[in-house]
Amino acid sequence: MKVVIIGAGPSGLVTCKSLLEAASLNFPFNPIVFEQEGEIGGTFRYRSYENSNLVSSKQLTCFSDFRLPSSHPDHLSLENYVLYLRAYCEHFKLTERITLCTKVVDIRRDPASGHVVSYVRRDQKSGQWETTPKTVHAQYIAVCTGLHVLPSIPAIPGIENVSGRSTERVEDRAQVFHSQDYKSRAQLKGRRVMILGSGETGMDIAYEAVKAGSNEVVLCSRSGFLSFPKALNDFELFGFKFESKTPVPIDSLITNLAETAYVHPWVAASHVRWFISDFVLKYLLWLLTGTRAGCNQWVGELEPDRLGRAYVFLNKSHKAMPYINRPYRNRSKWLDYISRYIEPPEDSPPQTHFIVDLAPFPNGFSPDGQALFPASSRKDAVRMADRVVRPDTVIYATGYLQDFGFLDKSSKYATPDEANMRNVTREGDESVAFIGFVRPGVGAIPPLSEMQSFFWISLLKGQVTRPLSPPHYHLLVKKDARIRYGVDHSSYMSTLAKDIGAAPGLWQLWWEYGTHILVCYCFGAAFTSFYRLFGPFRSPTSTHVIKTEIWDTITRRGILGNLTMGLIPMAFYLSINAVVYVVAVIWQVAQKITKTPKFYVF
Structure with missing residues (x-):
């Protein structure tokens, strides 16, 4: 059963490995x-830049049966992730199944069965693509x-x-480019930088511009953002400092029990858990x-109607954020004494007075290159109303589009938006x-891809x-x-x-694996390893991962955090x-x- 996988990023690699693992006599994938x-490496290899790091933890991002040693930091650089x-x-012998410099140009249905995939290869010396496609069924x-x-x-x-400076030097000329073309601080040094988009890439570049020695940094946001550090840092209560040698990754904080396991369908449909946790979190932050x-x-x-876990990434x-916060x-001091969140130490060189100006997304630019901001009651718009901003470097951190032009239209293939079976098929x-x-509000795409591959294979097998x-x-x-x-990662x-029969029951979990694994499951986040204790993708390595890595994420929270x-x-x-549950039983x-x-006897 030939399976063509398009793309050798994390999703393509884990799909290939899962298919090989699931191959059998009846399903010779x-x-x-x-x-x-x-x-x-995909995006992680070709859209990376200097000093870029994963914002998801290694504990969550790494695949369930191939882990990194504890000596690696919680958040890897993109280079180390590749x-x-x-x-x-190499470990799972996937290299021999990967053909590089090969572009799929057309996929159409075979009238007999299956699909015909047309592809071209690129000559590594000349860099030219073949003009005559080859095909595979x-x-x-x-x-x-x-x-x-x-x-x-x-x-x-x-x-x-x-426009840039009035000079003939190439490095002084105006620069307008997409964030995929940003690679190093050298592109920002001495520049007046405007970044369009306040997502994670835009925030990264704003920080890099500060450290590069930019003359001015303006970060433009359409409708705002919800900012959280990837790892919670120290805080103080009434002068007592609560600190951790190893800050807890934020994506390991959401617990399983009653969040994803043992949730009544009515509760899940109402999303009441999300709204309550949002309410509590807002006032805890305050x-x-x-x-x-x-x-x-x-x-x-x-x-206000978009502020919370239920709505945004x-x-x-x-x-x-420290540079953005300064004017606002x-x-x-007495409130700071009662409670205070302590930002991590500033990287060298310190810019103790530098400000990254937050601004609305510009409506346009005047003939002399001045950014024209819309009038608004937003705090940043009020502050920037009288400012003259003439950038010489504009970076579009405005995201990406997906292209499925290789899918033959006459064959009526679906797109991801039309994949009505768990967003997979x-x-x-x-x-x-x-x-x-799919993209999680809090979490990582690679573990979702691993579970998606399990679901698809189980679907093909009729399981x-x-x-x-x-x-x-x-x-x-x-x-x-x-x-x-967007999806909620744990849900x-x-x-x-549950679809593939891999969600453990508490009694079943305790009976087969004991108290330690049970406690880890209840208090741990939705790690893929939990879903490899039972079901069609059961793995002998899962118990070790849970008792070591995942247990460590729980103990690092401390008694107060776990409470x-x-x-x-x-x-x-x-x-x-x-x-x-009681109401539902009574209702039924x-x-x-x-x-x-009703029968009546006369």
């Missing part, structure tokens, strides 16, 4: 990977090209008016930092899967019970929202695990689920009674 670039992917390929297709493909560049009137907009975030707040690139932070057309086309339960894992969006592929992982972020929320949500009994025929 024979995967091959086509990658148009000269190396594996090295990890290479080691993964495949029973299955896995599209793993990723969310970051084509730069999204919105039209801004007058952008051509951006207590610790003085603001509810984000973690020590004093400007750039989202609209958390922005975990936090290093630029206003908190009395379209019902009735399960031979084509889209792996890695998934249909109909599927309702999807209660999507982030809530408005009707006109541009991005609709999505748990749903896929406030674990035990209390668990007890509260279990109570809600218990009440709803009442329904049966009212529908039971």
Whole structure:
């Protein structure tokens, strides 16, 4: 059974490995990977830049059966993550299945069965692509090209008016480019930089511009953001400092019990857990930092109806926030004495007075290159209303578009938006899967891709019970929202695990693995290793990973952290689920009674 996988990023690699592992006499999967670039790694290799790091922890991001030693930092550099992917390929002997410099140009249905895949190769010496495509027949297709493909560049009137210094030197000329072309601080030194977009990449570049010695840095945001550090730092209460030698990665804080396991369908459908946790978190942030907009975030707040876990992707690139906050932070000393969040020490060289100006997204540029900002009551808009901003470097940190031009239109293939079976495949057309086309609000795409590959393979093998339960894992969006592929990491992982019969029950877990694993599961986040204790992808390495790495993420929270972020929320949500369960039973009994025929004897 030939399976063509398009893309050798994390999603393509884990799909290839999962297919090889699941191959059997009845399902002799024979995967091959086509990658148009000269190396594996995808976005992590070809859209990286100097000083770039993962914002998701290694504990969550690494694949379930190939881990990194404890000597590695919690958050890897992109360069080291690509090295990890290479080691993964070598360990599971995937390299021989990957064909580099090979671009898929057309996929169409074979009238007999399966699909015909056309591809061209690039000559490594000349760099030229073949003009005559070759073809291969495949029973299955896995599209793993990723969310970051084509730069999204919105039209801004007058952008051509951006100008550099009046000099003939090339390095002084105006620069307007997309963030995919940003590589090092040298591009920012001595420049007047404007960054369009306040996502994680935009935040990274703003910080890099400060450290590069830019003359001015303006970060433009359309509608705000929700800022959190990728690892929680120290804080003080009444002068007592609570500090940790190893800050806890934020993506390991959400617990399983009553969050993803043992959640009544009515509770899941209402999303009440998300709304309650948002409410509690806002006031906890206010207590610790003085603001509810984000973690020590004093400007750039989202609209109230979009502020929370249920709506947005958390922005975990936090290093630029001290420079953004400076004109806005206003908190009395006595409140700071009661509680204070302590930002990590500033990297060298220190810029103790530098300000990154937050501004609205510009409407355009005047003929003399001045940015024209819309009038608004936003704090940043009021502050920037009288400012004259003439950048000589404009960077579009405006994200990416996906391109599926290689899918033959007459064959009526689905796109990820039409993949109505867990965002992986379209019902009735399960031979084509889209792996890695969801993004978690808090979490990482690679472990989601691993679970998606498990789901797709189980679906092909007929091991998934249909109909599927309702999807209660999507982030809530408005009707006109541009991005609709957001999911809650833990809810999505748990749903896929239930679909394939890999979500453990508490009694079953304790009976087979004992108390230690049970406690880890209840207090731990939705790590893939938990879903390899049972089911079709059971792995002998899972228990060791859980008892060491995952247990470490729990103990690092400390007693106070496990009480406030674990035990209390668990007890509260279990109570809600218990009440709803009783109400549901009473409702079902009442329904049966009212529908039971009544017989009368005369």
